Amino acid sequence: MWDYSDKVKEHFFSPRNAGAVDDANAIGDVGSLSCGDALRLSLKVDPDTEVIEEAGFQTFGCGSAIASSSALTEIIKGMTLDQALNVSNQDIADFLDGLPPEKMHCSVMGREALQAAVANYRGEEWKDDHEEGALVCKCFAVDEVLIEETIRANGLTTVAEVANYTKAGGGCSACHEGIEEVLGRVLADQGKAFDPAAAQPQPAPAAAPASAPGGKLTNLQRIRRIENAIEAIRPNLQRDHGDVELIDVEGKNVYVRMTGACVGCQMASVTMDGIQERIVEDLGEFVRVLPADAPRLAASV
Amino acid sequence: MSQHAPASGIYLDNNATTMVDPEVVSAMLPFFTEQFGNPSSLHQFGNQVGRAIKQARQQVQTLLGAEHDSEIVFTSCGTESDSTAILSALKAQPERREIITTVVEHPAVLSLCEHLEKDGYRVHYLKVDNKGRLDMQQYMDLLSDRTAIVSVMWANNESGTLFPVEEMALLARSAGVLFHTDAVQAVGKVPIDLKRSAIDMLSLSGHKLHAPKGIGVLYLRRNTRFRPLLRGGHQERGRRAGTENTASIVGLGKACELAMVHMDDETTRGRALRDRLERGILDAVPHCFVTGDPGNRLPNTCNIAFEYIEGEAILLLLNKLGIAASSGSACTSGSLEPSHVMRAMGIPFTAAHGTVRFSLSRYNSEQEIDRVIEAVPPIIAQLRKLSPYWGEDGPVENPEAAFAPAYA
Numbered sequence A: 001m002w003d004y005s006d007k008v009k010e011h012f013f014s015p016r017n018a019g020a021v022d023d024a025n026a027i028g029d030v031g032s033l034s035c036g037d038a039l040r041l042s043l044k045v046d047p048d049t050e051v052i053e054e055a056g057f058q059t060f061g062c063g064s065a066i067a068s069s070s071a072l073t074e075i076i077k078g079m080t081l082d083q084a085l086n087v088s089n090q091d092i093a094d095f096l097d098g099l100p101p102e103k104m105h106c107s108v109m110g111r112e113a114l115q116a117a118v119a120n121y122r123g124e125e126w127k128d129d130h131e132e133g134a135l136v137c138k139c140f141a142v143d144e145v146l147i148e149e150t151i152r153a154n155g156l157t158t159v160a161e162v163a164n165y166t167k168a169g170g171g172c173s174a175c176h177e178g179i180e181e182v183l184g185r186v187l188a189d190q191g192k193a194f195d196p197a198a199a200q201p202q203p204a205p206a207a208a209p210a211s212a213p214g215g216k217l218t219n220l221q222r223i224r225r226i227e228n229a230i231e232a233i234r235p236n237l238q239r240d241h242g243d244v245e246l247i248d249v250e251g252k253n254v255y256v257r258m259t260g261a262c263v264g265c266q267m268a269s270v271t272m273d274g275i276q277e278r279i280v281e282d283l284g285e286f287v288r289v290l291p292a293d294a295p296r297l298a299a300s301v
Numbered sequence B: 001m002s003q004h005a006p007a008s009g010i011y012l013d014n015n016a017t018t019m020v021d022p023e024v025v026s027a028m029l030p031f032f033t034e035q036f037g038n039p040s041s042l043h044q045f046g047n048q049v050g051r052a053i054k055q056a057r058q059q060v061q062t063l064l065g066a067e068h069d070s071e072i073v074f075t076s077c078g079t080e081s082d083s084t085a086i087l088s089a090l091k092a093q094p095e096r097r098e099i100i101t102t103v104v105e106h107p108a109v110l111s112l113c114e115h116l117e118k119d120g121y122r123v124h125y126l127k128v129d130n131k132g133r134l135d136m137q138q139y140m141d142l143l144s145d146r147t148a149i150v151s152v153m154w155a156n157n158e159s160g161t162l163f164p165v166e167e168m169a170l171l172a173r174s175a176g177v178l179f180h181t182d183a184v185q186a187v188g189k190v191p192i193d194l195k196r197s198a199i200d201m202l203s204l205s206g207h208k209l210h211a212p213k214g215i216g217v218l219y220l221r222r223n224t225r226f227r228p229l230l231r232g233g234h235q236e237r238g239r240r241a242g243t244e245n246t247a248s249i250v251g252l253g254k255a256c257e258l259a260m261v262h263m264d265d266e267t268t269r270g271r272a273l274r275d276r277l278e279r280g281i282l283d284a285v286p287h288c289f290v291t292g293d294p295g296n297r298l299p300n301t302c303n304i305a306f307e308y309i310e311g312e313a314i315l316l317l318l319n320k321l322g323i324a325a326s327s328g329s330a331c332t333s334g335s336l337e338p339s340h341v342m343r344a345m346g347i348p349f350t351a352a353h354g355t356v357r358f359s360l361s362r363y364n365s366e367q368e369i370d371r372v373i374e375a376v377p378p379i380i381a382q383l384r385k386l387s388p389y390w391g392e393d394g395p396v397e398n399p400e401a402a403f404a405p406a407y408a
């Protein structure tokens, strides 16, 4: 199921401040049965200092809703109302070492309950302006309502623009079908058609690592390529219970050590030739592959 | 059998998936090692495997009561079988642009149908009543020569409610309409005799009957017009290309054979255990009720709605005690709505979020059931204590009004 942090589990299994505060003077109710999430936050506020002396919660909801409620009460106890109003839903999620994207709304609910409770204390009317839609992008926890509003407000027409404005779609890209659907719907409302061809140009493939001036490979690039070539050969050798290891590179000489079945094998020199051929091909320059124990000086150019 | 069950933990989530039977595992093992051949190959390596697949096909045929073993097409899962059946019917009869299905199907059918609607197909979703039953009159009125296919599940995965698919298939046939049933939850749990039915296509999935995941079957009645989903090799007589998942096919064959052996036990002893669990919980916990049609459901399934609390929280607390079940709450699926099955039956929101499904298998024992009966009531009480909708020892009066948030 969900990959809950230990902190979430702990606050779910042993919630702090569960239940209503007896002589509460601030109460915030958010959510409803139909949403499957509801939270009543009750606070006892010192009228002189506006410090929250006690906080309690009653929650109808899932594990992370209960854990978020518990975390919220822990965070705000001892704060003044103004300080508490600065607590964001991200603070609640951070307190719990993170929440799964599908569950971020639980922390939002906590923050809203707090706003409602403060409004209740101050005799103001609290109006929720947050509407929630189905989660479209899981990478960034962006729901349909936000995507739709952002498209309308900014006249967006492509998935790439949606990603720039809302982050939705900027990760694994699995949600692009969903984003295209929202785009199609909104654009149709405006009498326009969604044109997938106008979508983002594919990002250019990662450019090859910059070479040293003059088009020559740097030493580091050269050794990396040699390493890669050897890595590519190893599975073949391993299948025959042998192996090869890169020991050193000195100018045009590449020193390797053959191990396992390759040691003393009649074919060792043939294998070395094969490795050499491969490296030369990958490197685009001539090198000589030598056993690591070959006399260095004699072999050096 | 129970000595094979996992050492700790009580597994009551068999509608989600089942443990692979140890006999199935041992039947499969040779097909990873010495019997690795490709059944299409001419040499001896392939030959033997080909024979094993033939045997598996017959084992499936026997469990389904199919007339010919060539009516069994191996696929990769229940979902693939569902998609293949529905898309084939549309492709083979391009002049027919309507589908009849139900509001409580598995997403394997529902999501596909919703997607097909975007392509201009018309889908009729049969409604259910508060016990999850269909209105047969509505069904008959919808059948027409515009209908490409009827797809109705045999048993519901959440409530276990059985649909009268044999009767519905007959009605479809007399209207000249193809009939498909998603029998993923029914196969192995209720007797099936396809040769005596008018069902044209049927989907099953191995992992619901103690075979591995990733193997399924589409039953395709002989002479049914068919268009493959995957084209390529000649495997499955060209009806499902792709080199066979030989080990899993052999495993599924064995699992079907075992299902025949155990079916009586599961419908008597298994059902009795399920009823014991249900009675035990209903007697001990106030404000809860059974969803679906208790008189007409799978013998292994019981779905209980606990009012004023949320299902995921129940599951987490059960899990802490090593008890595995599942829930139709919105929060377990990451969606905003509770289970579409519960909503379709008109289960009020006060309860729909708190539904818990217990689904048993032949490995469950009476001691396990008694431990669950003991574990559930305190968990429910503990969560209700946290709920703003729950008072001292009952729901607060008029919960929706007593708890009146700034928005709803």
Ligand SMILES: Cc1ncc(COP(=O)(O)O)c(C=O)c1O
Binding pocket: B015, B016, B076, B077, B078, B079, B080, B106, B108, B153, B155, B156, B157, B182, B184, B185, B205, B206, B207, B214, B216
């Ligand atoms: C009724 C029903 N149909 C289809 C499926 C999908 O089967 P599979 O997981 O093999 O694709 C399931 C399983 O979850 C199911 O319960």
Ligand code: FES
Binding pocket: A136, A137, A138, A139, A140, A168, A169, A170, A171, A172, A173, A174, A175, A176
């Ligand atoms: S789900 Fe949107 S980018 Fe991954």
